[in-house]
Amino acid sequence: MRIGRTLTRSLAVLVFGSQVLVSGLAPRVWAATERGLTASKVSGASAGSPAARALAARRAELWRAFPHRVGEASARPFVSGRRPPLLAMKGGRLQRTVAFFGAPETLRVLGLKIDFATDSLGPLTTTPDGKFDLRDGKALGIVIDPPPHDRKFFMSHLEALRRYWSFASYGHLVIEYDVYPQADSAAYRLGDTGRYGPWTLGQQSFDSAQRFFHDAVRTADQTDSIPFGRFDVVALFHTGSDFQTDLNNDSPRDFPTFQINLKNPVPVNGGAVSIRGGLVMPETESQDGYYAAINGTLAHEFGHTQGLFDLYDIETFFPGVGVWSNMDSGYLLSTPVQDTRTGTVVEASGILPVSLDPWSKFLLWPDNIDYVDPGRSLTTALRATQLSDRTLFVPLGGEEFYLIENRETDLNADNTLFLDRDSSGVILGPGLAAVADSVGDKEYDFLLPGQGILIWHVDNSVIYGRHIPPDFGINSNPSRRGVRVVEADGIADIGDPTSRYAFGSPFDPYFVGNHTRLGPETTPNSNTNDGGLSHIAIDVGSPAALDMNLTVTADWRVVGWPLATGVSQRGAKPTYGRL
DSSP states (O other), rough: OOOOOOOOOOOEEEEEEEEEEOSSOOOOEEEEOOOOOOOOOOOOOOOOOOOHHHHHHHHHHHHSSOSSEEEEOOSSSTTSSSOOSEEEEEEEEEEEEEEOSSOEEEEEEEEEEEEEEEOTTTGGGSOSSSSOOSEEEEEETOOSSSOOSSSSHHHHHHHHHHHHHHHTTTOOHHHHHHEEEEEETOOOOEEEEEGGGOOOOHHHHOOOOHHHHHHHHHHHHHSSSSOOOGGGGEEEEEESOGGGGEEEEEEETTTTOOEEEEEEEEGGGGGTTTEEEEEEEEEEEOEEEEEOSSSHHHHHHHHHHHHOOOOOOTOOOOOOOOGGGGGTTGGEEEEEEEEEOOOOOEEEEESSSOOHHHHHHHHHHHEEEEEOOOTTOOOEEEEEETOOOOOEEEETEEEEEEEEEEEEOOOOSSEEEEEOOOOOOOOEEEEEEEOSSSSSGGTTTTTTSSOOEEEEEHHHHHHTSSOOOOTTTTTTTTSSSSSEETTTTTTTTOTTTTSTTOOOOOOOSOBBBOEEBTTTTTSSSSOOTSSSSOOOOEEEESSSSSSEEEEEEOOOOOOOOOOOOOOOOOSOOOOOOOO
């Protein structure tokens, strides 16, 4: 039986602000104006609608045809002479390439606009002539990622990326950026779209992806004076939609979205700099009557450039932890969106990437992990992860442990998500609902299906075991995942294609009103993956809230022991010794 609460139906509302440009690589300051914060609280359809679930399932099918990580991951910098990814395999473990000392780290992203002289593929792509869509999107009533898709449009998307990673890292990661060519409507032009693809699983497609990245970077370098050596990550933005959003299967030659590590680097700047990989992104993900912003996908792919693993099953592309992490399906969440200027309402996905899972954050920024020592009990209040980076680490024995966090959705309790966007129409992230609101701009998790204490089971013997494939399929064994959500209701929905909750449910977190205890006797239980007793019990004493009380008990005593004998002890007290 499921024990749950009534789900609130909600609507995301677009509001306006003003963008301030400063000198340097990028717009660095963005502030909302009061004038734009006038949207009313309107109820709409649930983000977990059957249509949205069907859409996510279809996109998972398309990922099977072309994976979005191409080439072998490496600890080398993507741009020679620059900093390496934040994480890389070292000594058989995923570790930081440079130790983290708590100070902010800066990464610089270079966006390159790529179009084509001709499009001989015609209706097999979504770009009618190989060029970017430069129409007036506002006049056409396009709400999500409206054209013109010019330099300002992509600068705004990189600003949204900066905002998200500043939020996800608690300010530890600073992203600066620029887009070339710097003429607003210009692009670096390749030959014909038909030179690349078709995009099916296999070596031919991988070779084509490598060739496209080579050609694009080489053409940009030969056309313009680009200071490649000032950047850490290169992102190619090409014309048209992408292969993974071809829901009707009528534009199969659209370029896929992927992160790539090149077999052979591209020399640029007269051979002074080498490019070893980067990102490939479309100008839009809207097609076939479906609306999507590229925000979520861009945030996900950027995570790969910094060494983060996919947390879905890379063999079947079914969810591994579902929408609870942006490194799985979190960026696919959809919701109705209302434009306050026109009243237009559309359902769209990708507008907000959700928080990272605590395992990814633990690897990247381990400065506020609260370790619960074996044999010690802890009663504490855990603040919402969007507002505090504190996470509990509970060892289970061997290579297994729990990471415990408090995930909340509606931080300011107004049942409405206000979205900031600038004059380009690009959604920059969540915004403040009113002058007195201090947390609304952190509501990246607003679209999650539920809230409460989320318990993650991490098994390093799976993540770093001998069986692991070279593309790091840590969740490709549904019966023993490397990182999984302990689903509080005891029903293993996540990753089950027959379940309506395959991407996550309101019953996954622990809270008063749902299940409140995880222990040796509960379902699910707190045993290790090998079936051993962890002697851990976790009791949650609060309904879902910004601050939730819980107790972690680590009791290694055998039931019934020790026995009280009534005999007093004489002499010295026993002490611990080493044999």
